Amino acid sequence: MRSRTTSSVPLALSLLLVPALALGAPAGAKSAGGSGTLRSAFVGKGGPLPQGVKVGWSHAAYENGDCSICHVGKDPKNPGALKGPVNELCFQCHEEFTAVMSRPVKHPPAVERCTNCHNAHNATEKKLLNAEIYTLCTGCHTKIKSIAENAKVKHGALSTGSKCVSCHNPHAANVEKLLVQLPFDLCVNCHSRDDVKDPSGKTLVNFSKLLAANKVWHAPVANKDCSACHMTHGSDNFRLLVEDYPAKFYAPYDPKNYALCFTCHNDKVAATPETTTLTNFRDGSRNLHYVHVHKEERGRTCRACHEVHASPNEHQLRDKTPFGAGGWSLNVGWQKTPTGGQCSKTCHDTKQYTNKTIATKK
Numbered sequence: 001m002r003s004r005t006t007s008s009v010p011l012a013l014s015l016l017l018v019p020a021l022a023l024g025a026p027a028g029a030k031s032a033g034g035s036g037t038l039r040s041a042f043v044g045k046g047g048p049l050p051q052g053v054k055v056g057w058s059h060a061a062y063e064n065g066d067c068s069i070c071h072v073g074k075d076p077k078n079p080g081a082l083k084g085p086v087n088e089l090c091f092q093c094h095e096e097f098t099a100v101m102s103r104p105v106k107h108p109p110a111v112e113r114c115t116n117c118h119n120a121h122n123a124t125e126k127k128l129l130n131a132e133i134y135t136l137c138t139g140c141h142t143k144i145k146s147i148a149e150n151a152k153v154k155h156g157a158l159s160t161g162s163k164c165v166s167c168h169n170p171h172a173a174n175v176e177k178l179l180v181q182l183p184f185d186l187c188v189n190c191h192s193r194d195d196v197k198d199p200s201g202k203t204l205v206n207f208s209k210l211l212a213a214n215k216v217w218h219a220p221v222a223n224k225d226c227s228a229c230h231m232t233h234g235s236d237n238f239r240l241l242v243e244d245y246p247a248k249f250y251a252p253y254d255p256k257n258y259a260l261c262f263t264c265h266n267d268k269v270a271a272t273p274e275t276t277t278l279t280n281f282r283d284g285s286r287n288l289h290y291v292h293v294h295k296e297e298r299g300r301t302c303r304a305c306h307e308v309h310a311s312p313n314e315h316q317l318r319d320k321t322p323f324g325a326g327g328w329s330l331n332v333g334w335q336k337t338p339t340g341g342q343c344s345k346t347c348h349d350t351k352q353y354t355n356k357t358i359a360t361k362k
């Protein structure tokens with residue numbers, strides 16, 4: 001059934017297998033069934049769908065039955081070899097793709113041949129894809145597949161809407177990692193609605209509103225680096241975080257619970273009862289970070305006072321803190337005073353602290 005083009009197919013695919021190996025296939029995959037298992041079954045099948053398979057989408061260029069648009073022959077029974085390199089054939093009609101494919105960041109399988117993902121004749125999938133998008137992409141990107149499927153916290157962006165291509169251009173892009181936008185814009189744009197809910201049904205904050213209303217952006221957010229703290233494709237930590245951070249308002253004190261914050265901040269901040277150097281949140285030498293956070297069971301987590309993305313006050317301090325499952329907020333009411341600071345009467349009576357000695361930060 002295969003025409004003379006066959007000879008070039010395995011060569012091209014074997015070229016592709018080398019980088020595919022580097023994508024991080026599980027160690028067992030190679031030995032499990034040789035290189036064949038690394039190559040997704042649908043990659044490079046090439047010809048029209050076999051008879052009996054229900055055609056979902058047919059290519060205009062193939063529909064009219066003139067095989068010689070791409071093959072040397074007209075005869076559908078034996079159309080013969082291709083007239084030229086695959087991509088050149090496609091560019092004849094899809095002229096805009098010459099521009100697309102000259103963008104600085106190119107996807108190797110698209111440079112190699114368009115038919116690594118598309119069937120030139122017909123397909124069960126829309127856009128003439130050889131497989132549904134998630135299956136197509138993860139067929140080669142096995143490491144991402146493993147993260148996406150095994151992570152305890154999954155990112156809905158990978159499994160809803162356009163899936164991988166909501167964020168990546170499958171062909172070529174102007175942003176590294178084939179991203180369709182700068183990563184910060186990507187995250188913020190999708191998270192700028194009031195109806196994005198996590199799997200437990202909790203509505204997630206609207207980021208454009210949050211960032212617009214709160215002028216003090218946490219340094220990594222101001223650097224537009226959401227990935228400093230979040231893993232896009234999936235994570236074992238709460239909220240897709242790169243390291244541990246408690247999920248609830250109260251948590252037992254253990255520096256490991258705050259590994260996220262302590263990758264960048266001094267992990268001693270809540271470890272010592274008395275200090276005049278570790279923190280400015282102290283009354284004289286009484287470390288108020290220690291007082292609040294360092295409890296065997298119900299230590300207040302950083303979120304009790306700090307808003308990690310953007311806050312209305314300096315030091316990432318909140319005006320209000322979320323409390324309990326009922327969606328309640330308590331006033332923090334922090335104010336700077338000439339000699340330190342004070343918090344309003346909510347969690348306790350209004351209290352002041354004095355930290356006149358300037359502490360060395362970090």
Ligand code: HEC
Pocket residue numbers: 001002003004005006007009044045046047048061062065066067068069070071075076077079082086089113115116120121
């Ligand atoms: C738009 C271009 C285009 C048209 C039109 C086209 N083909 Fe193809 N065909 C290709 C490409 C490209 C391949 C190689 C697929 C690959 O790279 O894996 C191919 C491969 C094939 C193969 C498999 C070759 C093999 O090695 O087994 C068959 C069979 C085939 N075409 C049949 C046809 C028939 C029959 C027609 C006309 C009714 C036709 N094609 C029209 C582009 C086209």
Ligand code: HEC
Pocket residue numbers: 057059060061069086087089090091092093094114115118119120126127128
């Ligand atoms: C003879 C002209 C011609 C050639 C050659 C051609 N195409 Fe097309 N292609 C079309 C037309 C016409 C359409 C339908 C109009 C549209 O959707 O833009 C189309 C549509 C498509 C679509 C979109 C289908 C959809 O559902 O939106 C894909 C993907 C595609 N072609 C891929 C390819 C690839 C890959 C090649 C090279 C193997 C190729 N085309 C070669 C004319 C061509």
Ligand code: HEC
Pocket residue numbers: 087090091094097101107109110111113114115116117118127129133162165170171
């Ligand atoms: C790595 C897989 C992959 C390769 C290789 C690939 N494409 Fe695509 N292509 C896709 C996906 C996925 C879509 C659907 C995008 C979407 O739905 O937003 C698509 C969409 C298209 C479309 C429909 C119009 C559009 O932009 O949505 C055309 C035309 C097309 N591709 C042509 C090509 C051509 C020409 C090549 C070779 C230069 C190529 N593709 C190589 C994955 C690929």
Ligand code: HEC
Pocket residue numbers: 016019020022023043107108109116117133136137138139140141164165168169170176177178
């Ligand atoms: C046929 C195999 C194959 C398919 C299918 C495939 N890729 Fe790739 N992809 C590669 C190879 C090979 C590379 C280059 C190796 C690398 O950089 O990791 C690559 C690179 C990438 C990169 C850039 C990696 C980097 O570090 O710069 C991204 C992002 C990507 N692919 C996303 C996708 C998405 C999204 C899809 C589905 C639309 C997809 N890939 C489908 C083989 C494939």
Ligand code: HEC
Pocket residue numbers: 134137138141144148157158163164165166167168177179183186227231232233
């Ligand atoms: C929500 C946006 C988004 C979605 C959806 C998404 N990615 Fe990514 N991807 C990114 C960003 C951002 C990066 C850059 C590195 C990072 O921050 O993780 C990236 C990096 C990559 C890389 C480069 C390797 C790496 O880990 O840095 C590959 C390959 C990749 N993605 C493949 C995929 C595949 C396959 C899918 C679908 C299963 C997918 N991505 C879905 C945003 C996304």
Ligand code: HEC
Pocket residue numbers: 153154155156157160161166167183186187188190191196197198199204226227230232238239240
């Ligand atoms: C295409 C839309 C889209 C993009 C782009 C996107 N997200 Fe999401 N994100 C969602 C949706 C939908 C949810 C809620 C559903 C879910 O995760 O199951 C979500 C949930 C989350 C969650 C909470 C996950 C949980 O279950 O606790 C975090 C954290 C998150 N996204 C961060 C990011 C970051 C960082 C980026 C940029 C790299 C980003 N998102 C880009 C759509 C998107």
Ligand code: HEC
Pocket residue numbers: 184187188191203204205207218220221224225226227228229230239241245247260303308309
């Ligand atoms: C310094 C680390 C850090 C950076 C940088 C960061 N985040 Fe977060 N993010 C967190 C932490 C910690 C949480 C959990 C907050 C909580 O529950 O108190 C979180 C929670 C979230 C949530 C869930 C919000 C909700 O309503 O519960 C989303 C969505 C999110 N981040 C997206 C982003 C986006 C988008 C960016 C980039 C603009 C970003 N994050 C940058 C640490 C960070």
Ligand code: HEC
Pocket residue numbers: 258261265269270278279280281282289292293300301302303304305306315317334340341355361
């Ligand atoms: C009970 C409220 C509260 C809690 C809980 C809290 N902080 Fe603070 N934090 C403050 C206040 C108030 C300041 C500002 C002190 C000043 O400059 O007057 C501060 C300041 C800081 C600073 C700036 C440097 C310094 O110490 O003066 C960092 C960094 C910091 N906190 C990190 C954290 C981390 C990490 C956690 C969780 C482990 C946490 N905070 C928990 C109230 C709190």
Ligand code: HEC
Pocket residue numbers: 218219220228229245260261262263264265302303306308314315316317362
């Ligand atoms: C990727 C690094 C990084 C991570 C992770 C990180 N921060 Fe920060 N944070 C910074 C930088 C940089 C600054 C600005 C320099 C400074 O003041 O220390 C900052 C500033 C702060 C401030 C204000 C300090 C001041 O004096 O005004 C607070 C409070 C704070 N971070 C709390 C947290 C908390 C709570 C976490 C964990 C949820 C956290 N940070 C995670 C990098 C990080």
